[in-house]
Amino acid sequence: MAAKRFHDGYEQDPDQPDDKRMRRLPSFSTVIREAMMQKHMQNLFRLLEPLLRRVVKEELQAGLALSPRYTERLPEMPPVERPTWKLAFRNPPRLPIFTGSKIEDDISNPLEVILVNMDTGSPSALPQALRIELVPLFGEFPQDDREDWAADEFQKGIVKQREGKRPLLTGEVSLTMRDGRATVNELQFTDNSSWVRCRKFRIGVRVVPGSYDGPRILEAMTEAFVVRDHRGELYRKHYPPVLGDDVWRLEKIGKEGAFHRKLAQHRVKTVQEFLRMLTVKPDELRAILGEGMTDRMWEMTTNHARSCVPGDKVYAHNAAHCTIYVNSVFDLVKVEFGGVECPLHQLNKAQTNFVQQLILDAYEHRHSLQEADAVMLHGHAANNIPLLHNAAHVAMPAPADPTLWFQNNSDIDFPVVDDEVPVPQAANFAYQWHGQIFNMPG
Template sequence: MAAHKRLHDGFEQDPDQPEKKRMERSVSFSTVIREAMVMKQVQSVFLVLEPLLRRVVQEEIQAGLVRSPRYIERSSPETPPAAEPPALRLAFPFPPALPIFTGSKIEDVHGEPLQVILVDAVTGSPCGALPQFMRVELVPLFGDFPPDGREDWTTGEFARGVVKERAGKRPLLTGDVGLTMRDGRAVVNDLQFTDNSSWVRCRKFRIGARVMPGSYEGGRVAEAMTDAFNVRDHRGELYRKHYPPALTDDVWRLEKIGKEGAFHRKLRQNGVETVQEFVRMLTVRPEILRAIMGDGMTDRMWEVTTSHAKTCDAGDKVYAYAGHGATVYVNSLCQLVRLEFAGVECAAQQLSRDQKAYVHRLYVEAFEQRHSLQEAEPLPAAMLLHASSSSNSLPMLQSKQPGRAAAASGDAALVPGQPGAGPPDRRRALRRPGQLWLPDVPEQLQLKMQEEQSFSCVH
């Protein structure tokens, strides 16, 4: 009976066993597939992260070695324990001009080739000629070298501060990286960076100079380095500002005016495309220029832009514009540099209000016809009015504030007896109201001028 029951139970369990095994096999197979796919994805991530992690670890280890005193290069048994400080050192007499872009030639702040000189380590004075020449190597350094802001370092520390180029990149510093120093001076005619500084931890580089081993048999010569600076991608050079701006520069070279930006488009639509045109309008018609820029340019931005524009060099060219009995001379920026009445030079401080009104009229006409002015002979420096003070000497030539007319009213200036109008005379009494009388111009000429046209102050 028991045997029959066991046989019966076994018979009842047999139909379920194949199904259960099939499910186990199915579950195991799907699990293997999922695990294989996950492993493949993880391996792909590792392939991407591995070079990044290696670079980060390499930079941190290198920085740690520079800072750790345990890794300072040990002296060889033949070297004395305490080496004497170097008597000579290299130096850069002038820092490099900033900003520095990749692929661009590096020059000093005076626009001359960079130089390396040999100086006394204590006094810093240049040394004379050495009995032999020495070879100097230029290298890129980390911007945060030397460690802890120290002013001295060992040869080993300097070597560890040299920046290695990124994998697959050209040498970081190219050009005249190997120099021959004669008479204590070496000139760097060609030097440029091939990569920007954004990928290093401190985001800055220095240029270092050291004596090549074996090229000098004397004592140690201390290395030189420049201040830290950023190296930008050369694409940014296309949009950089100029200091000072040139007359022919595009107007977007000025501060706060971006290329193809809103201000640039407004100026271009009004015919102001160069720095020269911008300064001309700023000198003669500042209120119109301010209106062109609109409310989008704040007073602070306006101050920055105009201050930058005023650093533009006007050059030596002088242009003349003649009226009836008077001639105004302006420079390339429409700044008044000389006045003549009846062929005689007149100082700006000696002008009456009537004369200022007339000069202002000629001055504005010269601006409006600036593209057809005739160039005059260069004037001696002693005969030129100071361009920056001419507007102060002739307050009617410029508005006191952008967007407003001149403070003085032309009608008030022409009425005899008003303060500052000068004593009345026979000729003043005979003129009609609103007519201009020039004291230094002959009477017949002025009567003829009155017949041709009447003048009024330009606001």
């Protein structure tokens, strides 16, 4: 019985004499290779198209420029009017900017718009009042970072609010400029900048069209910036921070992040506590944050913390005949032995070590420190109390008791060597510590 021939589902073409002449199907790799080649060619054509268009356009313009008929038909272009004055912002806005938040300048004052002479660059003024308006601009305006533009170009750069939304910029957007200045007391964005192509806005200001008849006044605009959603303000860092701020307001410490949790476990919850520990126990603070905080991050965090203003409060810590005074972040302000101020820059190594121990003891008892009257500290105002690097020389008379005893330091003894010198004429005093005698100049 003849064997049956199996087919692949295709009937043989009767025009073909035999199977050997059937056309073979291309392999999968061949199909992929041809597809990739076609894609590369399409990309090449896409890249070449703008170049070819520009070349053709330039050649056509060059050819037409040589034609007499074309030259005759060219319209006369009006001369470009150079502005005599320009508007300007006295200070840039403070960043970051959040939706719904008041926009201020970088020194926390209201934005101020001024009129500037284009030739001299100095503030100027016009005899009549000017009506000006503030508008939102695309962050990419103007193209090529030009410093001048036409009025219609500026108009095209204004951003319109999204459909169904409120005006993008609200507040005192219309003002009257008198004597060459106008103050913007209230201004805020109602929408973030994530939906525009460049992801940034600018604030522009111009003379209201049709309200002024005179030489052109160039518009002003700020640098491009991101407008964030107001929900992000809950995690905003403060510049500078204040003592009562949560510690996560510092750079590189995220709210409820790993560093925040580590600090909270050691009761470092505020910027003040962070600064106190940074002053007294910097190595221990560094160890708490761990290896996850790099040296660069540590530098950024500590520099941000040190920008905090400690304030005028001064705290006293007593230890028998010695009293030290520290500020709110435990910077040493003043030292007294036997009720007499000792110049900080004249403390020798042994005395400095002892004072440092007192500062450490004061830190351990920081919650029970007594606040001193900074104004009554021997007549010194808080901001005039000598610090370690600029302490003034103050005479130090001998104490009534020849032996100074310090609490919790029974092995430290400061007997007066020359007790026969009358107190009013005393100039130098010698003290003994662990058998070593050192002088306390008067």
